[in-house]
Amino acid sequence: MKIGIPKEIKNNENRVGMTPAGVYELVNLGHTVYVQSTAGEGSGFFDDIYQEVGAVILETIQEVYKSSDMIVKVKEPIEEEYALIQPQQIVFTYFHFASSEALTLAMLKSNAVCIAYETVEDADGTLPLLTPMSEVAGRMAIQQGAKYLEKPIKGRGILLGGVPGVSPGKVLILGAGVVGVQAAKMAAGLGAHVTIMDVNMKRLRYVNDIMPSHVVTEYSSVYNIRKHIQTHDLIIGGVLLKGGKAPKLITRDMLKLMRPGTVLVDVAVDQGGCIETTKATTHEDPTFIIDDIVHYCVANMPGAVPYTSTLALTNVTLPYVLKLANKGWAEACAEDTALQKGLNIVGGEIVYNEINDAFDWGVKQV
Ligand SMILES: NC(=O)C1=CN([C@@H]2O[C@H](COP(=O)(O)OP(=O)(O)OC[C@H]3O[C@@H](n4cnc5c(N)ncnc54)[C@H](O)[C@@H]3O)[C@@H](O)[C@H]2O)C=CC1
Ligand SMILES: CC(=O)C(=O)O
Ligand SMILES: [Mg+2]
Numbered sequence: 457m458k459i460g461i462p463k464e465i466k467n468n469e470n471r472v473g474m475t476p477a478g479v480y481e482l483v484n485l486g487h488t489v490y491v492q493s494t495a496g497e498g499s500g501f502f503d504d505i506y507q508e509v510g511a512v513i514l515e516t517i518q519e520v521y522k523s524s525d526m527i528v529k530v531k532e533p534i535e536e537e538y539a540l541i542q543p544q545q546i547v548f549t550y551f552h553f554a555s556s557e558a559l560t561l562a563m564l565k566s567n568a569v570c571i572a573y574e575t576v577e578d579a580d581g582t583l584p585l586l587t588p589m590s591e592v593a594g595r596m597a598i599q600q601g602a603k604y605l606e607k608p609i610k611g612r613g614i615l616l617g618g619v620p621g622v623s624p625g626k627v628l629i630l631g632a633g634v635v636g637v638q639a640a641k642m643a644a645g646l647g648a649h650v651t652i653m654d655v656n657m658k659r660l661r662y663v664n665d666i667m668p669s670h671v672v673t674e675y676s677s678v679y680n681i682r683k684h685i686q687t688h689d690l691i692i693g694g695v696l697l698k699g700g701k702a703p704k705l706i707t708r709d710m711l712k713l714m715r716p717g718t719v720l721v722d723v724a725v726d727q728g729g730c731i732e733t734t735k736a737t738t739h740e741d742p743t744f745i746i747d748d749i750v751h752y753c754v755a756n757m758p759g760a761v762p763y764t765s766t767l768a769l770t771n772v773t774l775p776y777v778l779k780l781a782n783k784g785w786a787e788a789c790a791e792d793t794a795l796q797k798g799l800n801i802v803g804g805e806i807v808y809n810e811i812n813d814a815f816d817w818g819v820k821q822v
Contacts, residue, residue, distance in 0.1 A: 457781040458488045460524030462517045463495035466531045468739035470498030470762035471769065473528040473549065476509045478774045483510035487781050492520045499766035521545070528777055530769065531756055532559055543567035544803070546785050548777065550574055550589075552755075553800055554701045554814035555728040555736075563801045569785050573773065574726075575699045575808060576798035583698070584794065585776070587634050588768035590723075592758040594638025594694060597721045598627070598646065600757075601690040604719045604743060604750050611750055612717030614689045617647035624648045628688035630676065630705050630730060632659040635694030635723050637666075643690075644671050651684055681705055686713050693722035693730040699800075700810035706731040708746075716748035725753040728814075 459482060461474045472495050479489045491511040493503055503513050514520050521527065521540035529549040533541065535558070541547060544567065551572040553560045563570050573585035598616075605625065607613035618624035627643040629636045632654035643650045644667060652667075653676035654660050660673040674680050676695075685691060685706065691714075695702055702724040711733065722734040729735075733746050736755045743752050758765035776795055779788040789796040800808045 457784075458490065458523055458525045459777070459781060460520040460527045461489065461491045461495055461511075462520045462527065462529055462537075463492045464498075464530050464759075465517070465536060466534055466756055466759070469531055469756050469759040471530040471759055471766045472496040472499050472501065472762075473530050473770070473773070474777070475499075475766060475770050476501055476505045476511075478770055478777065479506055479511045480509040481774065481778060482781055485778070485782065488512065490514050490520050490523050492517055496766075499762040501766075526777075526780060528773070530766075531759075532556070533562070535562075538562040538566070541566040541568045544569065546571065546780060548573070548773070548780065548798075550726070551800055552726040553808075553811045554699060555726060557815055560801070560806070560811060560815070564804050564806070567804050568801070569799070569803070570801040571780075571785065571789075571795070571798040572699075572800045572808075573798065575800060576776065576794050577698065578794050585769075585772050585798075588772055589758045589765065590634035590694075591638050592761060592765050592768060593723050594635035594692075595642050596757050596761065597635065597639045597692045597694070597723050598642035598690075600742070600752055600754075601627070601692065601719050601721045602646065604721075604752055605689060605717070607717070609743075609750075610717060610745055610748075611719055612689050612715060616643065616690070625690065626651070626688040627690045627692065628684050629653065629692045629694060630681070631694035631696065631724070632656070632663050632673070633694060633696060636692070637663060639692045639694060639723075640667060640671050644668055648690075651688065653680065653684075676705070678705075682710060682713060685710060685718070686715070688718070689715075690719045690721070693720065693724045693734075695724055695730045696727060698810065699808055700727065701814040702727040702730040704730060704732045706733075708732045711747040711749045714749055717750065719750045719752065721752045723757065726755045729753060
């Protein structure tokens, strides 16, 4: 198979869809790998390293899309890329369709086979291709949140860990999944007081067992959320309804319950966000303020730490890339139920229900 690795063009997206280690394996199996010139540079993988393991370097993104049966990348295609996608081409990447009607319509029109990293799902319900990036984003959420709590950048002026004689800051985490647990771990490590909420009692029991006593669990009800947002300094949104639009747990009117300078980090922004006032931001301009509340809503947080993120991502994607390359998408998905769940749009049809639900199109269920 001919496999193409384009350079990411989203704002400050420095990850790349395949490392030289992946190219090495594919080329040894007889596949051809096209890598766009400088695609790996942001992650420390230069063209000559790819060439040494047998990649063909192409100068332009147009050549990569045109030459390949399968595109392996990181972020969802952005508008400039829509027209580059070829009919029947496999596109293996994060899509987050539920947050973008424009992307969904463009991919329906493309007639491509869109396999979304974020909905590949193991038998136990976990999401193996989302997990590593959620680990990165969960940890980063505290790093970023701690920074934006500083007064000169309009935060409350709180040091999360406190100091001897002064109480630590308080962190509220919505969702006790991968993002939530990683964020709780980092916040607890800094000495902050942490409240973590979920509707899944099994998760809350697990968190209660593994976390120190300054991390407390609470059931995620509207009443409890309204109560806690009044006293917490940093609020992290990490909820997910697989493949669907995130539920709005903090509505616009609730901002006035918070103290000025409270920081919201809505990690779930890529699925539309769990805060009503969320709108996607970029690493270049990551925050905005509404009603004195600082919002950080960067949809590609791991893109800022590509040396870590590219390796963490490609460690888990490569086995699936190899399957797709060796067998083609239809046979690979028929044999592997986890990968089958990644199928979102195939040949102009949505094949993942939650995408239909997200847009309220009222069309057929799959
Ligand atoms: N902005 C970024 O750069 C990144 C964003 N993400 C996003 O972060 C979000 C979370 O991802 P994961 O932690 O991997 O998902 P996960 O599936 O591990 O955890 C989500 C948790 O939300 C809980 N939940 C659902 N409804 C809830 C409610 N009403 N109240 C409280 N909890 C509720 C679920 O029970 C689950 O435990 C996803 O949207 C993911 O795409 C992940 C990585 C990077
Ligand atoms: C999961 C996701 O949105 C990211 O890694 O950018
Ligand atoms: Mg996105």
